[in-house]
Structure formats: structure tokens, C-alpha cells
Amino acid sequence: MATLSAAEIDDISARYPEVFAGSQRKRRTGWLVGLGIASYLVFAWWFFAVGSVLAGGNWGIAGIYLADWVSYEIRPTVEFRGDRLDVTYARFSTYQADRQPDWVTLEPAGAPPPGVEGVAERAVIGIGRDNSLDITPRLVTVVRGNETLVIDIVPDERVTARGALPQWAEQKTPGEKLIVSFGFAGRAEIEADEVKIRHRFFGWENFVFDGNSPFWGKSAGEVLSLLLSGPRLKPEMSNAALAWDNIWNNSEWQHGDVWTKLLQTIVMAFVGTVFASALAFPLAFVAARNITPNRFANQLFKRFFDFLRSVDMLIWALFFTRAFGPGPLAGISAIFFTDTGTFGKLYSEALENIDDKQREGIRSVGAAPSLVQRYGVVPQVLPVFLSQSLYFWESNTRSATIIGAVGAGGIGLKLWEAMRTNSDWENVAYMVLLILIVVFVFDNISNVLRRRLIGRTVID
Known part of the structure; x- marks a missing residue:
């Protein structure tokens, strides 16, 4: 395909000015429309302060909400009771004082009062891999990977860390609450009267059976064995009917x-x-x-x-x-x-x-x-x-x-x-x-x- 020279283009435009005039008008119109759109976008960005909104957005909260969709938290609270620790959970939690998760280890505090469970002199709580909290009434030792943070507790008065705080620990006011983060695995809030732990797990907790079901905590093989040939867990109904009733009336997932x-x-x-x-x-x-x-x-x-x-x-x-x-x-x-x-x-x-x-x-x-x-x-x-x-x-x-x-x-x-x-x-x-x-x-x-x-x- 032959290419026209500048002289030939000028000659053609001189002979057919109306064609080139229309083309130039369309080109100018296109540039004006594009300039108008760009000007409007710049004005909208300035008028609605989009840059400030984006910069001031709390993107961390959005990440937490997103994680909450695909995970769940178990939240034990370790309360300081003189020389003892009292480990408690939320009212409707799967775990209670008489049912502790396997990553919570309690060392008994001598002979606890009759009917009292979850009381200890020491609590060791694992949070994820290579992370743990070793809690006693006056000392909390936090381990995250290869780093260790020792925290002194004066009950009902102050919380003091030994040495400089690592990047994963935060204390806004000296002596007040100290927060340690373990990433997705969870976090802990250490106060002068208690330690609040949030341990996060991937998945949906108790999606099939809730903590009140006799099938809770059993493996799929154990449940299947009970459904097929196991003894009745409730005399008035079969295990299959009981399992369906427990699933349908699951108190957590409803x-x-x-x-x-x-x-x-x-x-x-x-x-x-x-x-x-x-x-x-x-x-x-x-x-x-x-x-x-x-x-x-x-x-x-x-x-x-x-x-x-x-x-x-x-x-x-x-x-x-x-x-x-x-x-x-x-x-x-x-x-x-x-x-x-x-x-x-x-x-x-x-x-x-x-x-x-x-x-x-x-x-x-x-x-x-x-x-x-x-x-x-x-x-x-x-x-x-x-x-x-x-x-x-x-x-x-x-x-x-x-x-x-x-x-x-x-x-x-x-x-x-x-x-x-x-x-x-x-x-x-x-x-x-x-x-x-x-x-x-x-x-x-x-x-x-x-x-x-x-x-x-x-x-x-």
C-alpha cells in the first residue's frame, strides 16, 4: 500500500476542503469531549475529597470482617483471683470451665472449692504455631516465634513490659492495657485484672452439630458408626433421627x-x-x-x-x-x-x-x-x-x-x-x-x- 507524501496530502486537501474540514471538526469534537470528561473526573475527585477518603479508610477493619466470614474465634478469659486464675468463656460458648479446648492447659491450684472448675495457678495457652501465653497471677510470658515478651502484673493496678515492645505488641498508655497480636491466629489483651484471648481458626465452628449434641466432637467415622449400628443415644428415637434433629435445630447455625x-x-x-x-x-x-x-x-x-x-x-x-x-x-x-x-x-x-x-x-x-x-x-x-x-x-x-x-x-x-x-x-x-x-x-x-x-x- 503506497504512502502519500505531505505535498500530495496538501494537494488533495486543497481540492476537497469540505472533506477535510468535516474530519477536523470531528477530531476537535472528540478532543473537547475527552477534555470535558477528564475535567469532570478531576473536579469530582476534588469536590468529594476522594483522596482523603481513601487515605483515611480503616482498611484493617475491612480485613478483619473478611476474615470473620471464613473463620471463627474461641475467646477464653483468664481472670486474676488473688493467687489463682479463673478461666471463663462467654455464656453460650461451646467451651466452659468443665470443657476446655486442647490448646488450654491448666495447672491445678491445690484443692479447688467443691464444684469449682477452671481454676488454676498457671495457664498455658497455645495460639497458632510456635505462639503461646504462659500466665500466672503476677507474670505473663508471651512467645511469638523466636521472640519472647515478659510482662509484669500488679493486680488491679498496672501492666508493665520488661524491655522495649516488639512490633507485634502495643501499649498506648504506660501501665494500661497491653495488646499482643499473633496475626491471623489471634490476639491477646493483657490487663491488670484479666487476660482476654481471641484464638482464630479457619472454617465454620460446629456447623453440623453444636456443643449440646451427643455427636459433638466425634469424628465422621464415629458418627457414621453410631448412625448405622451403634446403641441408641436416646431410647425414644433412632440415632439417625436424633442426628437430623440436632442438625436441623443447631443452636448456633439455626x-x-x-x-x-x-x-x-x-x-x-x-x-x-x-x-x-x-x-x-x-x-x-x-x-x-x-x-x-x-x-x-x-x-x-x-x-x-x-x-x-x-x-x-x-x-x-x-x-x-x-x-x-x-x-x-x-x-x-x-x-x-x-x-x-x-x-x-x-x-x-x-x-x-x-x-x-x-x-x-x-x-x-x-x-x-x-x-x-x-x-x-x-x-x-x-x-x-x-x-x-x-x-x-x-x-x-x-x-x-x-x-x-x-x-x-x-x-x-x-x-x-x-x-x-x-x-x-x-x-x-x-x-x-x-x-x-x-x-x-x-x-x-x-x-x-x-x-x-x-x-x-x-x-x-
């Missing part, structure tokens, strides 16, 4: 309640979508100009559809929660109102774009008006109507989760309750995973049905 709420969400989306489709179908015929030649009726129903869909589904959910109280009825009503407006608009527009030749052919043989609509209009639009309804059914499964969080029932409310505790993020991850699976399944079902209704070529 599988039964979560799955019931998930089914409630699916039913909300389905019923709300079906009712909206059923009501919007006949109303759309009145709103379509080519079907109902009454301008007042057309405008009345189109504005009615606009009103229903202009109010967001979340606002409708708040309104119906106030009217009916918390529960799935409020969620169904919110989906029904919003989708009636949306379907009415979509259906009426589809009706206004039909091919009138088919309708005229049915009318030419003297068919009644109802038969004209039945055989001349419905076959054209029904696949489109069903396709749109199926898409919104899948979409409403996601929306039902959101409106559930404001009291409309379903798994959304359960999810919001878990998030509000700020400590059950593994439960949040569990419910989010279930929602993702349900949306994935319903999306594929919707796609398959739409392909069968309106053809693979239209969908693809």
Missing part, C-alpha cells in the same frame, strides 16, 4: 430457621410475581392504544402503572410492614404492587407493537372482538409476556432478600439480624452463599424456560 426463611423468600417472590402478572395482563389491553381506542382509559391506566412502579419496592415494603406487620404478606404485597406497574408498562408497549395483519385477518372472517384478541393478539405477545415474567421472577428472588431486611420476612430479616450482632459474620456468609445458590439455580431455570417459550436464537 439451619431449620434459615432454610425455612429461605423458602419463605422464594414463595414471596413467586406469589408476588404471579399475582402481578395476572393483574397486569388484562389491564395492559386497556392501556394499549391500538387495542382500546379510548384515550382517557389509555392514559388513566398508564398513569396508574407509573404510580405503582415509581414507588420503589423497598418503600412499598416499609409501607406494608407498617400496615400488615412484619411477615411475608408485606413482602408479597410490595412485589405485587411494584411488578404490576412494571408489567403493565411492558405488556402495553408489547401490545402496541404487534403486527395488525394477523388481527385484521381474524376480524375479516367475522370473529367476535374477544376472539380477535384471543387469536390475533395473544399468540403474538404471550411468549414475550411469559419471558418478561420469568425474568422478573428470578430478579424478585434477589429483591425479596432486600425487602425482607426491613421486616417483610424471609431470609433478608434473618440476614439483617446476624449482621446487627457484629459478631456472627460466618452466619452472614452462610446465608449469602445460600442466596447466591438460589439465585443461580433460578436464573438457569428461567433461562431454560424462556428458551423453550420464545426460541434459543432470541435469547442468545
